[in-house]
Amino acid sequence: MTAAVRRLARPAFAVWVVLALALVLFPLYLLVMVSTAPGSAVFGERPALLVTDPTLKFWRRVIERGDLWWPLGKSLTVATATTLAAVAIAAPAAYVLSRLPAGIRHTLVVGLLVTRMFPELAIGVSVATRFARLGLVDDYVGLILAHLIPSLPFVAWILAGTFAGIPRDLDEAAAIDGASRLGTLVRVVFPAAAPGIAVAALFVWLYSWNEFLYARLLTTSQNTLPLQVFQAVDRGARQQVAAVATVLVLPILPVVAGLQRYLRPGALAGAVKG
Amino acid sequence: MRGARQVIPGATTGLAAQVRRYRVEAALAVPLFAYVLVLTVAPVLDTLRLSLTAPFGARFPSLVNYRAILASEVFRTAVVNTVGVALLSLGLQLGLGLGVALTLHARFRLRGLVRAVMLLPLGVPTIVAGAMMLLLFARSGYLNAVLFGLTDAVNGLLGTEWRFVPLSWTVAGGWRTLLVLAVADTWKVLPMVTLIFLAGLEAISPDVYEAAAVDGATGWRRFARVTLPLLAPYATMAVILRAIDAFRIFELALVLAGRVEPVLGTYVWSRYGPPTSDSYTAAAASVALFGLIMVFVVLYLRLVAPRADLRA
DSSP: HHHHHHHHHHHHHHHHHHHHHHHHHHHHHHHHHTOOOOOGGGGSSSSSSSSSSSSOOHHHHHHHHHHHHHHHHHHHHHHHHHHHHHHHHHHHHHHHTSSOHHHHHHHHHHHHHHHSSOOOHHHHHHHHHHHHHHTTTHHHHHHHHHHHHHHHHHHHHHHHHHTTSSSSSHHHOOOOOOOOOOHHHIIHHHHHTTHHHHHHHHHHHHHHHOOOOOHHTTSSOOOOOHHHHHHHHOOOHHHHHHHHHHHHHHHHHHHHHHHHHOOHHHHHHHHHHH | OHHHHHOOOTSSSSHHHHHHHHHHHHHHHHHHHHIIIIIIIIIHHHHHHHHSOOOSSOOOOOHHHHHHHHHHHHHHHHHHHHHHHHHHHHHHHHHHHHHHHHHHSSOTTTTHHHHHHTTTTGOOOHHHHHHHHHHHHTTTTTHHHHHHHHHHHHHHHOOOOOOOOOOSSSOOOOHHHHHHHHHHHHHHHHHHHHHHHHHHHHSOHHHHHHHHHHTTTOOHIIIIIIIHHHHHHHHHHHHHHHHHHHHHHOOHHHHHTTTTTTHHHHHHHHSSSTTOEEEEEEEEHHHHHHHHHHHHHHHIIIHHHHHHHHHO
């Protein structure tokens, strides 16, 4: 590298970082900005990029109508329950997968992945017809069961890689010390795999929080938050859509920003090798 | 787990003994696979059967539904659009994902903050991303406002008198709408691709770079000859994971392009729903989409991935 190139490298890097940040933040800025814009500012050929006289009118309207608290509660409950159930069901299975001979493990993991290639909508319609017969429509349990459909193979796949990275000597040592097989799992293997489990759990939580399709198919009256946004998109004015979406997104962003330090990319590495 | 590890020939006799020996393991694994069988495999078979059922008449299996969708102009457009959006998205996401991952892997001040911001879209529901992109790309939207401003700035600087004609990005149809879909999808999923590439970068041991340095490889050569080949398996994982969802793109297309440019996701949706409510052709189109994804993944694994791995 010549000296001139090296001198340019630092500013170029800085420009690239700022540009990347701007591309991520600009749409989010728009959302918040529009939700506080008074009527005329957001229409016309050149909508204003800055709000000079912000109003909380639309926020107040959204909050006063009260039709966000119920969906918020439903979204939170379903996401949390889905996460707990997904880990409880998939983690033990992933452990068994990780201790199988490589050939069988590979076949089973690829099989799980292939089931994910089928269009979710077709699976969803078929599941929704069954659930309707079982009275699981407009029901927390029904939605949790539906959200487990994509979550379980995902968690099993990520964790099979994580567990494969835990030496079998550890299981063996625990077994020699007289721990039962289940005891080994709960007291030795799971703690050693905690970072991987945390990452998988975080992804499941976010998936359920964001999910639209199953929620739409399994809901007639009790919306989740994403459904509420979709309805607003369907019929609302710009600011109203923006206000609903802002209320849906703002509380979760600090959480994502805070949790990202625990998002060790290394937890995904096992899945690649497996 | 004692049993699964060591297979001692002749130590176990017959299936019953095997089952008894591994009953704990079986009990741990069965719930997951039972769940997938009941709530994924059964619905898939359901759909497959429906797609082969003639709506009128008892002949089974019948290809009448497949013939119907193949004859439909909308379906053929949807297939072309789906492939276009998927390839466009994959290209954008792999390129940008690698770039952002390399950036976040480098050491610089405020890296933690930059990383936190770059991962933010993980927490934004796809449907909200769609609403945001609608604000950005609508005819009286903010991308046009920005372009207006830029034209004015250029005119002020150069004394020219260019006029910017507002473009409609979402409802124009054609490549512009497909591009909007790919950009919207990329905004939402870039963190995931970035994390996969970061995993790959973190897995490269410093020793490898030291050895490369001894051999005189630095800068661009080191990147092309050492980093990229070692990232190949991670790129393959990113491509397959993303391809599955890119071909199935639905929410964004519903919000941004629903009425203009059909993709297979929204085509299936519109067949299932009113006014058509034709679950037979909807099922056939679902199976076709599944086939498309399988073909892509198999072709990729056969043609592209081995070459990338050979270089490693």
